[in-house]
Amino acid sequence: MTPRAFLADLRQEVLHHPAVGHSLIGRMTMDPRCRQDFRIFSGQHYPLVGTFTRYLELLLLSAPSSRDKLWLAKVLVDEYGERSDGRDHADHYRDFMRAAGWPEGAWDDEPLHPAVTGFIEDHLHLCAHGGFLEGLGAVGPGHEWAIPTMFAGFIGGLRQAGFAEPEILYFTMHTEQDQDHGAWLEEALMTLAVDAESQARIAAGCRASLAARERLWWGVADRINADRMATLLPGIGGGTSTAGWETLRGFRARIRGLPAPAAA
Numbered sequence: 001m002t003p004r005a006f007l008a009d010l011r012q013e014v015l016h017h018p019a020v021g022h023s024l025i026g027r028m029t030m031d032p033r034c035r036q037d038f039r040i041f042s043g044q045h046y047p048l049v050g051t052f053t054r055y056l057e058l059l060l061l062s063a064p065s066s067r068d069k070l071w072l073a074k075v076l077v078d079e080y081g082e083r084s085d086g087r088d089h090a091d092h093y094r095d096f097m098r099a100a101g102w103p104e105g106a107w108d109d110e111p112l113h114p115a116v117t118g119f120i121e122d123h124l125h126l127c128a129h130g131g132f133l134e135g136l137g138a139v140g141p142g143h144e145w146a147i148p149t150m151f152a153g154f155i156g157g158l159r160q161a162g163f164a165e166p167e168i169l170y171f172t173m174h175t176e177q178d179q180d181h182g183a184w185l186e187e188a189l190m191t192l193a194v195d196a197e198s199q200a201r202i203a204a205g206c207r208a209s210l211a212a213r214e215r216l217w218w219g220v221a222d223r224i225n226a227d228r229m230a231t232l233l234p235g236i237g238g239g240t241s242t243a244g245w246e247t248l249r250g251f252r253a254r255i256r257g258l259p260a261p262a263a264a
């Protein structure tokens with residue numbers, strides 16, 4: 001299969017994956033969400049937002065050529081804030097969290113669903129030790145191709161919940177920037193997806209990322225439903241027990257030195 005045909009097929013696979021069309025997203029406007037739902041959502045989603053650059057930084061270390069590093073670096077420059085007022089994307093996300101009702105810094109003490117910490121650990125491992133092509137499949141097709149479609153769904157729910165446009169800038173700017181990021185990483189993939197083995201490795205990384213994403217959305221949906229249950233039926237334990245879950249602060253400390261970059 002030519003690189004172009006392989007990437008066109010992979011793009012269709014991404015857009016039709018259950019992670020991208022998850023019911024949490026697909027039912028956003030049918031099943032209206034309120035600010036409190038998005039407060040719960042953001043407490044689980046924020047750790048991913050703050051870790052994405054690290055996946056790319058790890059991949060830079062194993063990129064086979066300067067040309068491949070260049071495409072990754074272009075994406076990183078945007079993630080650090082080049083096209084968003086010099087503020088990195090996690091900084092923008094905190095504006096959204098404040099608008100959703102979070103007191104400053106309280107997000108650090110939020111217990112994280114195992115699907116959230118699992119998503120990050122899987123991606124750190126993949127980008128450090130899983131092979132460059134697998135990692136690129138995860139951050140390119142697995143993230144940058146999927147995000148504009150997923151975020152379009154979230155934006156519908158956010159507007160319906162009454163968020164003003166400046167409060168959801170993180171989401172609206174990604175539906176535009178990630179079109180570019182996806183195209184830039186596709187440029188890199190065009191020169192790398194040259195044979196069946198390379199294509200299989202890229203697709204494997206993409207599928208691993210999307211499988212983790214599907215688990216993530218189920219975990220987030222569980223947190224939102226548990227919070228609603230706690231409000232409606234005080235004293236009734238709804239959803240998965242949070243006993244033993246790590247807080248973001250604890251998780252961040254645990255993964256600070258992990259994983260060690262692959263030896264040169």
Ligand SMILES: [Fe+2]
Binds near residue numbers: 079089174
């Ligand atoms: Fe971003």
Ligand SMILES: [Fe+2]
Binds near residue numbers: 075144178181
């Ligand atoms: Fe991006």
